[in-house]
Amino acid sequence: MADEEAAREQVVRAADELFYTKGVQAVGMDAVRTAAGVSLKRIYSLFSSKDELVVAVLRHRTAVWDDGIASASERATTARARLLAIFDFLDGWFREPDFRGCAFINTHGELSATSQAVADAVREQKRTFQEYVARLVAELDGPPELAPQIAILAEGAQTTAAIAGTPDAARYARDAVETLLDAKVPASV
Amino acid sequence: MADEEAAREQVVRAADELFYTKGVQAVGMDAVRTAAGVSLKRIYSLFSSKDELVVAVLRHRTAVWDDGIASASERATTARARLLAIFDFLDGWFREPDFRGCAFINTHGELSATSQAVADAVREQKRTFQEYVARLVAELDGPPELAPQIAILAEGAQTTAAIAGTPDAARYARDAVETLLDAKVPASV
DNA sequence: TACAGTAGAGAACGAACGTTCTCCGCGCAA
DNA sequence: TTGCGCGGAGAACGTTCGTTCTCTACTGTA
Numbered sequence: 001m002a003d004e005e006a007a008r009e010q011v012v013r014a015a016d017e018l019f020y021t022k023g024v025q026a027v028g029m030d031a032v033r034t035a036a037g038v039s040l041k042r043i044y045s046l047f048s049s050k051d052e053l054v055v056a057v058l059r060h061r062t063a064v065w066d067d068g069i070a071s072a073s074e075r076a077t078t079a080r081a082r083l084l085a086i087f088d089f090l091d092g093w094f095r096e097p098d099f100r101g102c103a104f105i106n107t108h109g110e111l112s113a114t115s116q117a118v119a120d121a122v123r124e125q126k127r128t129f130q131e132y133v134a135r136l137v138a139e140l141d142g143p144p145e146l147a148p149q150i151a152i153l154a155e156g157a158q159t160t161a162a163i164a165g166t167p168d169a170a171r172y173a174r175d176a177v178e179t180l181l182d183a184k185v186p187a188s189v
Numbered sequence: 190m191a192d193e194e195a196a197r198e199q200v201v202r203a204a205d206e207l208f209y210t211k212g213v214q215a216v217g218m219d220a221v222r223t224a225a226g227v228s229l230k231r232i233y234s235l236f237s238s239k240d241e242l243v244v245a246v247l248r249h250r251t252a253v254w255d256d257g258i259a260s261a262s263e264r265a266t267t268a269r270a271r272l273l274a275i276f277d278f279l280d281g282w283f284r285e286p287d288f289r290g291c292a293f294i295n296t297h298g299e300l301s302a303t304s305q306a307v308a309d310a311v312r313e314q315k316r317t318f319q320e321y322v323a324r325l326v327a328e329l330d331g332p333p334e335l336a337p338q339i340a341i342l343a344e345g346a347q348t349t350a351a352i353a354g355t356p357d358a359a360r361y362a363r364d365a366v367e368t369l370l371d372a373k374v375p376a377s378v
Numbered sequence: 379t380a381c382a383g384t385a386g387a388g389a390a391c392g393a394a395c396g397t398t399c400t401c402c403g404c405g406c407a408a
Numbered sequence: 409t410t411g412c413g414c415g416g417a418g419a420a421c422g423t424t425c426g427t428t429c430t431c432t433a434c435t436g437t438a
Contacts, residue, residue, distance in 0.1 A: 021302060022302050022303070023298070023299055023300070023302050023303065025214045025299070025425095026302065026303055028424070028425060028426080029425080029426060029427080030388095030424090030425085030426095033387095033388090038386095039385085039386050039387050039388075040386095040387080040388075040426095040427080040428090041385080041386065041387075041388090041428085041429090042385080042386070042387095044426095044427070044428080045385095049426080049427085050425095050426065050427090100301075100302065101297075101298060104352075105294070105298060105348050105352070106298030106299070107298070108290075108295075108298075108351070108352055109212070109290060109294060109295030109296070109297075109298035109299055109351075110212055110214070110295070110298055110299040111212070112289075112351075112352075113210060113211050113212050113215065113289065114211070114212065114215055119352075122352055123352055123353065123354070126349070126352050126353065127353075145361060145364060148349075148357070148358065148361040149342075149361050149362070149364065149365040151345075151349065152342055152345035152346055152349050152358055152361055152362050152365070153338075153341055153342060153345055153365070154345070155344070155345035155348045155349050156340075156341035156342055156343070156344035156345025156346070156348070157341055157345070159294050159344045159345070159348055160315070160337075160340065160341050160344050162297070162298075162301075163293075163294070163297055163301075163308075163311055163312055163315050164312065164315065164316075165312070168337070169337065169341055172334060172337040172338050172341055173338070173341050175334065175338065176338040176341070176342070176365070176369060179368070179369055179372050179373065180365060180368055180369070182372070183368050183371070183372050184368065214395095217394070217395060217396080218395080218396060218397080219394090219395085219396095219418095222417095222418090227416095228415085228416050228417050228418075229396095229397080229398090229416095229417080229418075230398085230399090230415080230416065230417075230418090231415080231416070231417095233396095233397070233398080234415095238396080238397085239395095239396065239397090379438100380437100380438090381436105381437090381438090382435105382436095382437090383434105383435085383436095384433105384434085384435080384436105385432105385433095385434090385435105386431105386432090386433085386434100387430105387431090387432085387433105388429105388430095388431095389428105389429085389430080389431095390427105390428085390429075390430090391426105391427085391428075391429090392425105392426100392427095392428105393424105393425080393426090393427105394423100394424090394425075394426105395422105395423080395424075395425080396421105396422100396423090396424105397420105397421085397422095397423105398419105398420085398421075398422100399418105399419085399420075399421085400417105400418095400419080400420090401416105401417090401418100401419095402415105402416090402417085403414105403415095403416090403417105404413105404414090404415090404416100405412100405413095405414090406411100406412090406413095407410105407411095407412090408409100408410090408411090
């Protein structure tokens with residue numbers, strides 16, 4: 001555990017899994033220590049507080065999410081297919097047995113009132129996603145307001161799937177996106 | 190404070206405001222006691238645990254939500270108008286200065302992993318809302334899959350507005366609903 | 379071999395939590 | 409007036425939290 005970067009990743013990975021499964025406030029730093037196999041002193045030399053660790057975990061989640069979206073849209077050749085691939089990605093995710101909703105939404109609900117840094121990290125991730133959607137909509141020459149509508153469907157699908165405990169929302173949202181695209185992007189392939 | 194029902198309501202009201210503003214786990218029972226003006230002993234004679242109080246608060250929120258939806262759709266004469274009225278209601282809500290997202294979604298993200306009762310209460314409320322939407326869609330002779338799509342837009346609008354801190358999502362979602370209705374309910378007025 | 383310096387492990391700290399307990403004061407029967 | 413029972417207030421309990429501190433063991437140098 002000599003390498004600082006390796007220790008950071010070890011801690012973030014362990015904290016990510018614990019926070020996502022049980023919620024941030026339900027997990028003590030002792031549990032993170034045990035799961036990561038890194039001493040508390042070391043953890044606090046890497047992250048100045050639990051809050052900072054939460055932000056680091058959110059940034060890690062952002063990278064995982066971006067990778068997932070990217071690899072899901074890899075096979076898609078058109079912007080329209082890449083938009084729909086988002087919802088295929090969600091469908092697969094919702095079916096994973098340990099799916100428990102969007103970590104950003106959950107953490108926001110739990111901590112945004114207490115921690116500005118957490119609220120900012122969540123907002124930043126959502127903004128990045130919206131920009132990604134907006135870029136694809138622009139490629140299709142679709143109207144700009146279509147992008148937030150698709151993003152809202154993605155957000156709603158995540159919360160709905162988490163609360164209902166079923167993956168159906170992905171398909172419903174995907175169908176709605178197709179309807180919106182058909183209606184607002186007439187020239188789409 | 191003799192009347193039991195009055196004391197219950199006093200406690201639930203105070204807890205609701207505190208939980209919604211700061212999150213459930215960030216609020217201690219002492220703070221509820223102070224805000225409600227009801228002794229801890231009394232609170233614990235009315236609710237056997239904090240968990241049960243949380244469930245009571247969620248039920249109270251359900252009633253408030255139902256009232257809001259009902260009064261928003263009062264002026265609407267058609268099922269289509271009542272569906273759109275949901276998003277006008279959301280728009281007004283998002284503009285309130287102390288709007289902090291959907292209490293059900295927030296509480297679910299915070300506690301569903303720890304408390305089955307809380308998870309059930311949240312799921313129940315969402316199910317009721319989806320049934321309300323489904324009834325309106327059926328009135329329009331729209332396809333059944335339109336209902337969950339509209340519900341997903343409502344959920345997504347709430348989380349997006351909460352995280353972004355702007356009320357725009359209500360209008361975007363409303364426009365999307367109109368597009369979906371136009372595409373899928375051709376005979377609508 | 380002896381010693382200085384560093385880093386890890388986890389005990390310890392003060393605060394705050396959910397919950398329970400003890401005390402006090404009031405209303406009422408005799 | 410006296411004794412009794414009930415309910416409210418909030419002190420107190422055991423636990424757990426985030427964070428810090430202390431002690432130990434090991435490394436590299438002379």
